[in-house]
Every structure is written in structure tokens, then in C-alpha cells.
Amino acid sequence: QLQLQESGPGLVKPSETLSLTCTVSGGSISSSSYYWGWIRQPPGKGLEWIGSIYYSGSTYYNPSLKSRVTISVDTSKNQFSLKLSSVTAADTAVYYCGRFLEWLSPLDVWGQGTTVNVSS
Amino acid sequence: DIVMTQSPDSLAVSLGERATINCKSSQSVLYSSNNKNYLAWYQQKPGQPPNLLISWASTRESGVPDRFSGSGSGTDFTLTISSLQAEDVAVYYCQQYFSTPYTFGQGTKLEIK
Numbered sequence: 001q002l003q004l005q006e007s008g009p010g011l012v013k014p015s016e017t018l019s020l021t022c023t024v025s026g027g028s029i030s031s032s033s034y035y036w037g038w039i040r041q042p043p044g045k046g047l048e049w050i051g052s053i054y055y056s057g058s059t060y061y062n063p064s065l066k067s068r069v070t071i072s073v074d075t076s077k078n079q080f081s082l083k084l085s086s087v088t089a090a091d092t093a094v095y096y097c098g099r100f101l102e103w104l105s106p107l108d109v110w111g112q113g114t115t116v117n118v119s120s
Numbered sequence: 121d122i123v124m125t126q127s128p129d130s131l132a133v134s135l136g137e138r139a140t141i142n143c144k145s146s147q148s149v150l151y152s153s154n155n156k157n158y159l160a161w162y163q164q165k166p167g168q169p170p171n172l173l174i175s176w177a178s179t180r181e182s183g184v185p186d187r188f189s190g191s192g193s194g195t196d197f198t199l200t201i202s203s204l205q206a207e208d209v210a211v212y213y214c215q216q217y218f219s220t221p222y223t224f225g226q227g228t229k230l231e232i233k
Contacts, residue, residue, distance in 0.1 A: 047224040104219075106175045107172065108172050
């Protein structure tokens with residue numbers, strides 16, 4: 001059964017870069033048609049798609065975050081990663097990684113999420 | 121961006137009664153070439169990630185109880201729980217995947233009356 005697990009620092013200082021990794025187990029990140037992505041949820045609020053990546057490295061970002069976001073993939077480690085630069089308190093959220101079965105499809109598998117607080 | 125608007129924001133329903141949540145998109149999410157609505161419903165319980173209940177507006181995911189159903193087309197969609205159970209207490213989100221950026225509704229909190 002496919003499982004995703006987010007990892008990374010739980011505390012990031014303002015203006016610094018948030019870095020998270022999603023490790024995929026129980027399946028290959030290189031499986032054709034699958035896309036992988038990041039979603040975040042600020043405390044007590046709704047869900048925001050950050051961006052997605054295909055195993056080939058093709059990326060798609062939310063325009064609202066595009067200038068600060070980089071998503072990358074490491075097929076040898078079955079992982080993909082998120083970097084969000086110049087963070088502020090507004091970036092405090094639970095960050096989820098997830099799988100899309102194909103382009104333009106819902107997230108059918110989610111990680112448990114990791115909480116990132118932006119604070120000095 | 122396609123704006124997704126859910127109603128109501130919160131809902132209290134008695135056990136065994138029907139619960140109905142609405143979702144409206146700012147533009148159609150029906151793709152004419154395949155006649156599919158690019159609309160999903162998720163359930164999120166406290167401290168858990170969202171769980172995909174329904175895709176393509178009305179296709180129940182494997183393992184989802186048949187008391188959950190989705191309907192609608194174009195810009196107006198509905199999630200119905202035919203007979204509310206205690207374990208259905210959660211926040212429900214709709215999401216469009218017709219185009220990027222993928223967007224979600226603000227969520228509807230479902231409680232027991």
C-alpha cells in the first residue's frame with residue numbers, strides 16, 4: 001500500500017527558506033502517469049495547492065506562490081521535495097504531500113502532514 | 121483562478137438524517153470532450169489529512185460507504201450523506217481539478233444535532 005511521509009524542520013525563521021521532503025514507500029515515484037504534489041493548510045483554515053511535479057522533473061506551481069516555490073524530485077531515493085523561500089508568519093501551516101493519479105486528477109493518497117511554524 | 125464556494129459553512133444534522141452540502145464553482149468544470157466534471161469531495165477529520173470520498177463529481181472511491189453520494193454538473197454540485205452516522209462528523213471540502221491552480225472550497229463543518 002502506497003504511503004507518503006513528510007519530513008523537515010518544524011520551525012523556520014522569517015525570511016528564511018522552508019524545506020520539506022516527502023518519502024514515498026510501497027510504490028515507485030517513477031510510475032508513469034502519477035504526479036506528486038504539495039498542499040498546505042494554515043491553522044483553522046482551508047486547503048491550498050502549492051504545486052506538483054512529474055517524475056521527469058516537470059513542475060507546475062500555484063501562481064500565488066510561484067516566485068518563492070521550488071519542487072524537485074529524486075527518483076533514486078523515491079522522494080520529492082519542497083522549498084519555499086522568504087517565509088513569513090503567513091506560511092505557518094500543516095504541509096501535506098500527496099499523489100495525483102494523473103494530470104488533472106484529485107489527490108488520492110495523502111501524507112499525514114507536518115506542521116511548520118514560522119517564527120523568530 | 122476558479123473560485124469554489126461551499127454552503128453552508130457549518131451544518132448540524134441529527135443521527136440518521138440526511139446531510140446536504142453544496143459547492144459552486146465560478147466557472148464550469150465540465151470538460152465537454154469527455155463529459156466529465158473535474159470535481160472531487162474530501163472528508164477531513166480532526167488531526168488527519170483529507171480523505172478522497174468522491175471524484176468526477178459522482179464516483180465514490182473504493183471503501184467509501186454508499187451513504188455518501190455526489191451529484192451535479194457544470195458549476196453546481198452537491199454532496200449528500202443519506203443517513204448521518206457519528207463517524208461522519210468532519211469538515212468536507214470540494215475541489216476542482218479542471219485547471220491549475222487546483223482550488224478548494226472553504227470547507228463545511230458537519231456536526232451532530
